[in-house]
Every structure is written in structure tokens, then in C-alpha cells.
Amino acid sequence: MSDTDSEVISFYVREKMLDEQEPPLTERGAIKWLRENLFSSWLNAILTIVSLYVIWSILNGILPWMWSPTWSLGSLSECRDVLAGLGESTHQACWGVIRDRWQQLLFGFYPREAYWRPTLAIVILLAGLAPVLFGNIPRWFMLFSVATPFVLFLLLWGGPIWAPLLVGVGLVLGAVAFRYLVGVNQIVAVLAAILVPIVFWLFLVGPIASGLSRIAPIGLEFIPSKDFGGFMLSVVIGVAAIILSLPLGIMLALGRASDLFIVTKLSVIFIEIIRGVPLIVWLFTASLLLNYFLPPGTSFDLTLRVIIMVTLFSAAYIAEVVRGGLAAVPKGQYEGADSLGLSYWQSMQLIVLPQALKISIPGIVNTFIGLFKDTTLVVFIGLLDPLGLTSAIRASTDWNGIYWELYVFIGVLFFIACYGMGRYSLWLETKLQRENR
Amino acid sequence: MSSMTDSPKSDGFRLSQLIYDTRYRSMTIQAITLALVAAGIWWLVANLLQNLAALGLTPNFSFLFNRAGYDIGTTLIPFSSADTHLRAAFVGILNTLLVAFLGIVLATIIGVIGGVLRLSKNWIVRKLMAVYVEGFRNVPLLLWIVAIYALMTESTPQPRDFRVADDGTAAASMIFDAFAITNRGVYLPAPVWGPNSIILLAVFVLSIVGAFVYRSYAKKVLFDTGRLLPMVWPALLIAFVPAVLMFFVLGRPVGLDYPVLGGFNFQGGTQISNPLTALWLALSLYTSAFITEIVRAGILSVSKGQTEAAFALGMRPNRTMNLVILPQALRVIIPPMTSQYLNLSKNSSLAIAVGYPDVRATLGGITLNQTGRALECMLLLGMFYLALSLIISFLMNIYNNSKKLEER
Numbered sequence: 001m002s003d004t005d006s007e008v009i010s011f012y013v014r015e016k017m018l019d020e021q022e023p024p025l026t027e028r029g030a031i032k033w034l035r036e037n038l039f040s041s042w043l044n045a046i047l048t049i050v051s052l053y054v055i056w057s058i059l060n061g062i063l064p065w066m067w068s069p070t071w072s073l074g075s076l077s078e079c080r081d082v083l084a085g086l087g088e089s090t091h092q093a094c095w096g097v098i099r100d101r102w103q104q105l106l107f108g109f110y111p112r113e114a115y116w117r118p119t120l121a122i123v124i125l126l127a128g129l130a131p132v133l134f135g136n137i138p139r140w141f142m143l144f145s146v147a148t149p150f151v152l153f154l155l156l157w158g159g160p161i162w163a164p165l166l167v168g169v170g171l172v173l174g175a176v177a178f179r180y181l182v183g184v185n186q187i188v189a190v191l192a193a194i195l196v197p198i199v200f201w202l203f204l205v206g207p208i209a210s211g212l213s214r215i216a217p218i219g220l221e222f223i224p225s226k227d228f229g230g231f232m233l234s235v236v237i238g239v240a241a242i243i244l245s246l247p248l249g250i251m252l253a254l255g256r257a258s259d260l261f262i263v264t265k266l267s268v269i270f271i272e273i274i275r276g277v278p279l280i281v282w283l284f285t286a287s288l289l290l291n292y293f294l295p296p297g298t299s300f301d302l303t304l305r306v307i308i309m310v311t312l313f314s315a316a317y318i319a320e321v322v323r324g325g326l327a328a329v330p331k332g333q334y335e336g337a338d339s340l341g342l343s344y345w346q347s348m349q350l351i352v353l354p355q356a357l358k359i360s361i362p363g364i365v366n367t368f369i370g371l372f373k374d375t376t377l378v379v380f381i382g383l384l385d386p387l388g389l390t391s392a393i394r395a396s397t398d399w400n401g402i403y404w405e406l407y408v409f410i411g412v413l414f415f416i417a418c419y420g421m422g423r424y425s426l427w428l429e430t431k432l433q434r435e436n437r
Numbered sequence: 438m439s440s441m442t443d444s445p446k447s448d449g450f451r452l453s454q455l456i457y458d459t460r461y462r463s464m465t466i467q468a469i470t471l472a473l474v475a476a477g478i479w480w481l482v483a484n485l486l487q488n489l490a491a492l493g494l495t496p497n498f499s500f501l502f503n504r505a506g507y508d509i510g511t512t513l514i515p516f517s518s519a520d521t522h523l524r525a526a527f528v529g530i531l532n533t534l535l536v537a538f539l540g541i542v543l544a545t546i547i548g549v550i551g552g553v554l555r556l557s558k559n560w561i562v563r564k565l566m567a568v569y570v571e572g573f574r575n576v577p578l579l580l581w582i583v584a585i586y587a588l589m590t591e592s593t594p595q596p597r598d599f600r601v602a603d604d605g606t607a608a609a610s611m612i613f614d615a616f617a618i619t620n621r622g623v624y625l626p627a628p629v630w631g632p633n634s635i636i637l638l639a640v641f642v643l644s645i646v647g648a649f650v651y652r653s654y655a656k657k658v659l660f661d662t663g664r665l666l667p668m669v670w671p672a673l674l675i676a677f678v679p680a681v682l683m684f685f686v687l688g689r690p691v692g693l694d695y696p697v698l699g700g701f702n703f704q705g706g707t708q709i710s711n712p713l714t715a716l717w718l719a720l721s722l723y724t725s726a727f728i729t730e731i732v733r734a735g736i737l738s739v740s741k742g743q744t745e746a747a748f749a750l751g752m753r754p755n756r757t758m759n760l761v762i763l764p765q766a767l768r769v770i771i772p773p774m775t776s777q778y779l780n781l782s783k784n785s786s787l788a789i790a791v792g793y794p795d796v797r798a799t800l801g802g803i804t805l806n807q808t809g810r811a812l813e814c815m816l817l818l819g820m821f822y823l824a825l826s827l828i829i830s831f832l833m834n835i836y837n838n839s840k841k842l843e844e845r
Binding site for chain 1: 456463466467470471474481484485487488489491554557558559560561562565571572574575576577578579580583584587591783784786787789790797801805811812815818819822823826827
């Protein structure tokens with residue numbers, strides 16, 4: 001009985017394990033991926049084919065145009081001759097213009113021998129921004145960041161070293177006055193901190209600077225801002241506007257969030273008027289009208305006027321970003337500060353703003369990206385941003401009639417800059433989210 | 438000990454309380470702020486008046502009623518050089534509104550489709566949309582406008598290329614014999630309104646209204662009784678069948694005027710100028726890259742449990758999307774969408790790059806240069822854009838409130 005049993009069992013039950021089998025062909029490797037990602041349903045298959053066709057037609061349009069051995073040529077007619085000689089169509093790029101004019105697209109009409117100055121300026125700017133952008137950098141480095149704007153001004157515009165130095169000294173004087181008087185009376189200290197630098201700038205900087213430059217003429221060659229152009233101009237306007245608008249934007253945000261009726265309403269009116277009107281109208285206002293609103297006889301250069309206007313413009317946007325940051329600080333923080341008996345300014349300075357500004361940095365970076373792209377609009381009031389330079393380049397006989405090569409170059413540079421900053425702001429956002437958890 | 442906070446002393450009001458007493462200090466601060474702002478404005482206005490007086494000008498708007506003396510390429514209402522500057526400004530305003538409206542519609546359509554495609558399970562579609570979004574977002578709008586305009590004027594055929602040569606071929610051909618894309622503009626068929634067309638239009642409008650009434654009725658039935666009436670095809674039938682019937686009953690009152698090549702250019706039909714097309718496309722493509730991201734974020738913000746619950750109830754995917762996900766996503770989408778609409782309308786002022794006669798080009802451009810009234814023109818221009826922004830925010834707020842979660 002048992003024998004037959006064992007026979008039966010040995011008949012039905014396998015004694016040796018089978019080897020693992022490969023998954024079916026459609027469930028592994030590239031085919032599985034294709035099935036799941038590209039052809040999971042009829043609709044998906046159609047979408048895949050349509051998008052492949054789109055990609056193919058775009059590449060088919062662009063690649064033959066881009067693949068063009070014209071890097072070393074010196075004019076558009078030369079390009080056409082060479083391409084015709086190769087038996088190719090003339091509908092091809094002529095990259096010689098980039099080799100010939102890339103410096104102009106980057107620096108405008110800035111003197112060639114001074115190109116190192118804006119280049120060094122951008123390095124210093126990035127170094128100065130490091131503590132703000134990345135954190136965990138020694139605190140003494142902040143001093144360097146504070147000095148950065150003055151160094152940048154000196155590098156870009158040049159002139160004697162004394163004027164920017166003395167403007168900086170004015171700020172230091174204000175801080176010193178505040179430090180000494182704050183023990184005596186807070187209101188007097190605040191007033192002094194505001195008035196001392198202003199008086200110093202208005203009445204003392206001029207004579208002292210001219211005297212010092214007569215004694216010790218140290219400085220760089222002065223370069224007027226009409227020579228600024230290209231990407232350098234975009235960066236200068238964008239960076240100057242963002243840096244200058246931060247204090248104003250923070251004040252406006254605090255004003256809008258405060259419970260003082262008149263202050264709130266004034267801030268709201270300012271912010272909404274600025275945001276409701278397009279930048280281009282503000283730029284025309286700067287170029288046509290700003291002089292009307294200043295004392296008769298004052299006139300200063302267009303770049304400076306544009307920087308002032310763009311500063312006011314971005315202040316309104318920064319204010320909205322900072323307002324978001326202020327709203328994101330938990331209510332308990334405000335109440336905690338109040339319960340410690342801190343005054344409004346103390347609680348803002350020590351508790352609320354450090355947290356709110358930290359949250360706002362990604363938003364500020366995004367504002368800067370928008371502003372940086374918008375600086376191309378200055379072409380309409382006669383400044384030579386990259387797009388303005390394309391017409392300047394077209395005006396030369398060598399490159400008359402060239403469009404796409406320049407647009408592609410400018411577009412790629414803007415893309416790299418803006419995409420990089422966008423990625424940075426995303427990285428920061430996720431980092432801040434992690435820290436807040 | 439009941440009054441821990443700044444309890445008033447019994448000996449009346451002292452001047453120092455204006456600074457040290459928190460109850461009065463806010464008033465002091467506000468008064469000082471107001472005084473400073475007023476002084477600043479007064480300073481600006483005084484400078485302005487002094488400067489204007491030096492130029493022999495006084496602010497005045499009567500120039501608006503003078504003869505304009507210039508022609509405008511694209512107009513929605515009749516305009517000739519004999520009309521006033523005011524009418525020219527009005528033509529510009531209508532042109533701005535036209536391109537803003539068209540842009541908002543197209544940007545919304547592309548953006549919503551893009552947002553859904555960006556979340557598609559299809560790898561290649563997802564990546565393609567990512568490239569589209571990053572490509573358009575990170576390059577200045579002005580560059581897109583100029584590039585698309587150059588594409589429209591440089592790379593499209595001339596009208597004479599459409600002429601059929603002796604050997605029976607033409608360098609370019611019209612699409613469906615009705616549309617021609619040329620370097621002078623896009624030509625389309627224009628409707629010709631016959632005598633009875635007003636009746637047809639009325640019928641059509643009424644049947645559209647009828648379709649919406651049916652929809653809300655079907656919804657009411659669904660919510661009251663749970664009975665699901667077919668929604669799509671009856672609505673379509675109600676909307677189109679009466680109009681089509683009337684079209685034949687009335688003896689085809691509306692015809693189409695096709696553009697025909699005559700001489701060196703197309704005759705008949707409607708011409709959409711290249712500046713308008715370029716501006717419209719660039720504005721829509723640029724803004725829709727942002728809208729794509731907004732829609733994507735909105736859909737992602739609806740928690741996965743909602744989808745799973747809908748599936749557990751046996752809902753089909755498209756009904757889940759329409760009835761469960763989109764209504765919740767809309768609440769997240771509308772506020773940032775509003776600000777994109779505002780951006781688009783403000784960016785329409787970039788018409789200057791392609792020479793489209795919007796309000797900045799007429800009122801803030803030619804009129805300003807001809808009359809020299811910079812102050813008045815810029816003031817009016819600013820007020821127009823401000824009003825436009827306020828109106829768009831107002832409308833979107835109404836829409837937002839109608840979609841708001843009704844909480845108890």
C-alpha cells in the first residue's frame with residue numbers, strides 16, 4: 001500500500017525545485033518599459049506616435065539649419081558663398097556672427113581692455129551672495145557681502161575710489177551714531193541713524209571726495225553708463241534693482257501687514273498701482289517724465305533713471321513675496337515675541353523677519369528671474385540690451401539680414417541663466433521644507 | 438491688579454503720551470507717515486508744475502478732441518486720420534482688449550491640455566511637455582515675440598507664391614482652399630451676413646442657452662434622484678440642430694467670402710495681420726507654459742485618496758477627473774491663474790516690438806509724440822492698465838467665489 005502510495009506521490013509531486021524562469025519577453029527590459037510607458041493603451045500609443053512625429057519634425061527643421069560649417073567666416077555674404085560652394089542650401093545658419101560679435105553681445109560697447117572689470121564684478125557678486133544663498137558660511141563673511149555693492153559700483157563705473165568709499169563711510173557713521181545714542185534715547189538714536197548719513201552724503205562727501213582725489217588719485221578709468229550693453233546691462237539693472245528694492249520692499253510688506261490704518265492703505269495703494277501697470281509704461285515714464293518730477297535743472301543719465309524705476313517696480317513685487325513670508329511665520333512666533341515684551345521693531349528684527357525672509361528667498365529669486373527677463377524691455381527706450389544689440393549688429397554691412405543666429409545665442413544664454421536660477425530656487429524650497437519639518 | 442497694560446494715569450493727557458503710550462503712539466506714527474508722504478507728493482507736484490511752467494505747458498486734456506491725423510493698420514471700429522485722438526486711443530484700447538482676450542483664451546486651452554499631458558503616464562509626452570515649459574518660461578517673452586514675428590515675415594511665402602505657374606505648380610498652396618498663411622498676414626474666409634441672418638443668430642444664441650438649461654436640469658435630476666441623464670449629446674443636439682435647420686429654412690442667409698488671389702495680393706476674406714498673429718501666439722505660448730505648471734500643481738494638490746475613493750465607488754476615470762479632481766483642483770488653480778491673466782494683459786503692451794497698434798502705440802505712442810503731451814498721455818495709459826487689471830481681478834474673484842468650498 002505504502003509502496004503504491006509513494007509511487008503515486010512521486011508521480012504527482014516534483015522533488016526537485018525548478019530554476020527560476022526569465023519573466024516573459026513582454027514583461028522585462030526595454031519592452032516592458034516601452035509597454036508601460038509608451039504603449040499602455042490605444043490613446044497612449046497614439047500620443048507616443050504623435051509626439052515622436054512632433055519631435056522628428058522639430059529636429060528635422062532645426063538640425064540641418066544648425067549643422068553649418070560657418071564658424072570662421074566674417075560676413076553673411078561670405079557665408080552664403082561658402083554654403084553655395086559646398087552645394088548646400090543657403091537656408092543654413094551663419095555662426096560666424098557669434099564668433100565675431102559674442103563679446104559685444106555680452107558687454108555692449110564697454111571698452112575692450114576693461115572686460116575684466118564686469119567679469120571680476122560677477123565673481124565678487126556671487127561670492128558676496130554666498131552667505132545669503134547657501135547659509136552655513138562664517139559670519140565675518142557678511143561684512144564682505146555688505147561691502148560688495150560698493151565694490152561692484154567701483155568696478156563697473158570706475159572713477160576715483162573715494163566717492164563709493166565715502167558713501168559706505170556714511171552708513172558706518174549712521175550705525176555708530178545709533179550705537180552710541182541708543183542707550184540715551186531710542187527715538188533720538190533712530191533719527192540720528194537716518195539723519196547723520198544723509199547730512200554726511202549731502203554736504204561732506206562732495207568736498208572730501210574731490211579733496212582726497214586731488215591728494216591721492218586712486219581709482220579706475222571712468223566708464224559712462226551709455227557704454228554698458230548686452231547681458232552685462234541686463235545683469236546690472238536686474239541685480240541693482242533687486243538689491244536696492246529689498247529694503248523698500250520689506251518696509252512696504254511690513255506696512256501692508258501692520259494694523260495702522262493709514263500705513264496699510266498707503267502701502268496697498270503703492271503696491272497695486274505699481275503692479276497694475278506694465279513695466280514698459282513705467283520705463284517710458286522713466287525716460288519721458290521722471291525729469292519733470294525733479295527740481296528744475298536736474299538731469300542724470302538714462303541708465304540710472306531706469307534703475308530707479310525698475311527698483312520701485314520690483315519693490316512692489318518683493319513686497320508681495322515678503323508679505324507671503326510674513327504670513328507663513330506661525331502666529332505663535334508673533335505672540336511669543338509679544339509675550340517676551342519685545343517692541344514691534346525688536347520682535348520684527350529678532351524673531352519674525354529672520355524667519356520670514358528665509359522663507360521668501362525662493363520667491364525673491366523667482367522675482368529676480370522675471371525681472372532679469374524683463375530687462376530686455378529697456379531696448380524700447382534706447383538702451384542696448386542684448387536684443388537692442390542685434391539691431392546694432394544688423395546695421396553693419398557684414399551682418400545685414402541676420403536674425404536667427406543672434407536670437408538663438410541670446411535665447412540660450414537667457415535659458416542657461418534663468419533655468420539655473422530656477423533650479424536653485426527649487427532646491428532651496430525643498431531644503432527649507434525639510435528644515436521646517 | 439486688573440489693569441496690567443498701559444493703564445491711563447489719572448492726571449489727564451500729557452504730550453509725552455503721544456510717544457510713550459502705545460495707545461497714542463500708533464496715531465503719532467500714522468500722522469508722521471501721512472505728513473511725510475504728503476510732503477513728498479507735494480514736492481513732486483511742485484517740481485512738476487514748475488517744470489511745466491518753464492516749458493509753457495499746463496496740464497490739459499483738450500488735445501484729445503483734436504484731429505489725430507494718422508492712420509491705424511488694424512482697427513476693430515472704423516477709423517480714419519480725420520478722427521480725434523480720443524477715438525484713436527479707443528481703437529488702441531479695443532486692440533489691446535482683443536489681443537488680451539484672444540491670448541487668455543488660447544493660453545488657457547494650451548495650458549490646461551499641457552498641464553494634463555505633463556502628468557501623463559506616457560514618458561515621451563511628459564518629457565516633451567517639460568521641454569516646452571522650461572524652454573518657454575526661461576527665455577524672455579520679448580525674444581519669443583520677435584522670433585515668432587521674424588518667423589511669420591521671413592519664412593512664410595509671399596502672396597504671389599500662391600500664383601499657379603504655367604506648368605500647373607505653385608510655390609505655396611492654400612489650406613483647404615480657404616486659409617492662406619503669407620508674409621503679409623493670415624487670410625481666412627469672412628462670414629457674409631445676409632438679410633435674415635439676425636434671426637439665425639438669435640436662434641443659435643437661444644439654443645446655446647437651451648443647452649445650458651438642459652445641462653443644469655440634468656444635474657438637478659442627478660442630485661435629486663440619482664438618475665443619470667445623458668449629458669453630452671443631447672446638449673450638443675439642442676445647441677446645433679435648430680440653428681442648422683434654420684440655416685436651410687431661411688435659405689442660407691450666411692455665406693462665406695473666401696480669400697482669392699487677385700493681382701499681387703489676396704482679395705476678400707479677412708486678413709489677420711502678422712503683428713497680431715505673432716503677438717497672440719507668443720503671448721499665449723509663453724503664458725501657457727506658466728499655466729501648464731499651475732494646472733499640474735493644482736491636479737497634484739488633490740490628494741490621491743480622492744482618486745482612490747472615486748475608483749472604489751466604481752467611477753470611471755474621466756468622470757473621476759470631471760467630478761472629483763478638477764472641482765477641487767480649480768480652487769488651487771484659480772488664484773495663480775488670475776495673476777497669469779493679469780500678466781498676459783499687461784504683457785500685451787509688448788506689441789511695440791512688432792508694431793501692433795495697441796493702446797500704448799496709439800495713445801502712448803503716436804498721439805504722445807504728435808502732441809507732446811507726455812504727462813497726460815502716460816497718466817491716461819497708466820489709468821487704463823490699472824482699470825484693466827482691476828476689472829480682470831474683479832471678474833476672477835467672482836468666479837473664484839462661485840467655486841469656493843462651501844463650508845459650514
